[in-house]
Amino acid sequence: KDRYQVCYMAGDDSGFDMMEGALLVLESLNLPIDWVRADLGWCMWEKSIQKFGEGDPRCNTVPPETIESIRKTDATLMAAITSKAGVKGFKSAILQMRQLFDLYINLRPAKTLPGVGTPLKGDPKVDIVLFRENTEDLYSAVEFFPLPAEHYALHKGMERFKKMGDVAVSWRVFSTVGCERIIRAAFEYAKATGRTTVHCCNKANVIRETDGLMKRLFLQIAKEYEQFGIKGIEENADATAMWLIKNPQDYQVIVASNVFGDILSDEASQLTGGLGFAPSGNIGEGTALFEPSSGSVPKYAHQYRVNPSAMVLTAKMMLEYLGLDDAAKKIEKALGEVLVESKPGTLTYDVLRDFRGDPNWEKNAASTIDM
């Protein structure tokens, strides 16, 4: 392919500012990309309310044209959006896209960047790629509250809850296909990039059926990859949460179910500069949507103060996905140089405050307009 179509979405609040920064970087690279603009998030929610009226079930954060654009293009680059947990009827755009396009891989690298360092003594080198399952688990939205009486009959273990007032139940759903494809994705990645271990984080010692299934399939698939010098290691997710801090250098590739992956990837990102540097990719068969892991930081909206690096690294991930590896390498190199040089006025507040210990971080922090 010599030209690619990429859908981009500016996001909410500071997401907008970060996207602008990333687009400047992308433009400077003269890429064989035609950009298709689309919208989703809070702005679209408000628009749909204007159009259909509050409470109308057609109100949504994702308009149909955006879904079309994502479908038709080769990849999508999306800025951070608001989550607005409290608003009635509001459905998270990103959760909808993950389900709609069956984007079963949530790819979350955490890699120490030059000039940023870690919050850990001794600055261990962190280079972890986490494969988070992105469609199942407690994200399946199969839930009950209060639990209808007939459901108690389904399992004798529910008897004891009858005296506990109203009971809420959320189903943790794992399928064989769902487990297998994310485990294989992790091993294939390890194989393609010369990594030698894949960790599977679970609680099969307690959650016997869902995590038991995950663990069994993992150990089975791991055997196939032994011949490539890759070792599969399964461990308890609580232990991982501990060891990530103690020995982050021991992890190369991690595969985890949706909720554990959500928590562990945020923890890992904090070991390598925090959300200001955390990219992520939602990848399915033929569709992929890249977004920074961070939120949209409303308090700094349109002040261009929020670290655009997560967005820039997200763009880099997307270029790799498209096969534009040279451009991706250029971005990584340039970002590293900016961070190492750290000229006055080029570093954002998070870097100055959290990693350089600058007491005047507020004053010295860059506005990304100037960069």
Next chain:
Amino acid sequence: KDRYQVCYMAGDDSGFDMMEGALLVLESLNLPIDWVRADLGWCMWEKSIQKFGEGDPRCNTVPPETIESIRKTDATLMAAITSKAGVKGFKSAILQMRQLFDLYINLRPAKTLPGVGTPLKGDPKVDIVLFRENTEDLYSAVEFFPLPAEHYALHKGMERFKKMGDVAVSWRVFSTVGCERIIRAAFEYAKATGRTTVHCCNKANVIRETDGLMKRLFLQIAKEYEQFGIKGIEENADATAMWLIKNPQDYQVIVASNVFGDILSDEASQLTGGLGFAPSGNIGEGTALFEPSSGSVPKYAHQYRVNPSAMVLTAKMMLEYLGLDDAAKKIEKALGEVLVESKPGTLTYDVLRDFRGDPNWEKNAASTIDM
């Protein structure tokens, strides 16, 4: 009360060694305690197999006499036991006790100790008390694999899983009573100890019914405690995993559901010396069982090399529970002094290796027999 009856259980592997260390400390305090010995864990599992034969449903890690001893005494002190996830029919002793005695509070403090430090740059002072719900959630053991066909009819959201091969489901069960009592325990503790914030970690933005219930009750109960100068803060559990590393000093009391509490408490313990220093209490109405958070470290069994501090601090927690506060304070002070003095031969391998960076940790590590 002038005398107390305490049940103690020596545990498996290195659990045994740690208990011996803790008992030496307790003996030196001349406490008004009558000790009642009981057994549970792997040793009892093997005994029950000898008695009933392999595969007999009466085989168990907890014999009936032990249950009686726990019931009759004022508190129980338990050493680490093996988890042996793979063994057929094997049921974790601690999980059984939590359910049987409805020990709904899992109390997990993480406090920086003098002379140990944190793995974090700048050594922030950590002093967190985590209240983990200990009886519900995915620990309810309500699970299906493969999911029987009629269960698909219960929720329209299950349709899409029909094409995903066999499906496993684990029920995440939250009751109003269960949420309310753990939330109240956390606030009562904050009130009694003069803390000013309680954090509730959840994913109500995604897991709407179970975590929604938890969040609603938390915000409601928090209002009652405003008059005592205590602020209730609810946040996403993934964000907590990040901020615990970034700003551990911002947390005082945390309340979390069972699985999130399992993960976050292990993470927090790693910020204050790791499992070698992590005590825990399983507390219900009138029954309480104290155990170190660590496992039984089989590879060092009966070498007296594993850090007994977690066990000693667990004993201290138990003394506080019984109201023997002076003795508890003496233990904390003495432990701090040993750690600060750090005479040759008194520190265990984990402290030397992980916190003192001693390259000869293996050679210099204490055997707790000599302490």
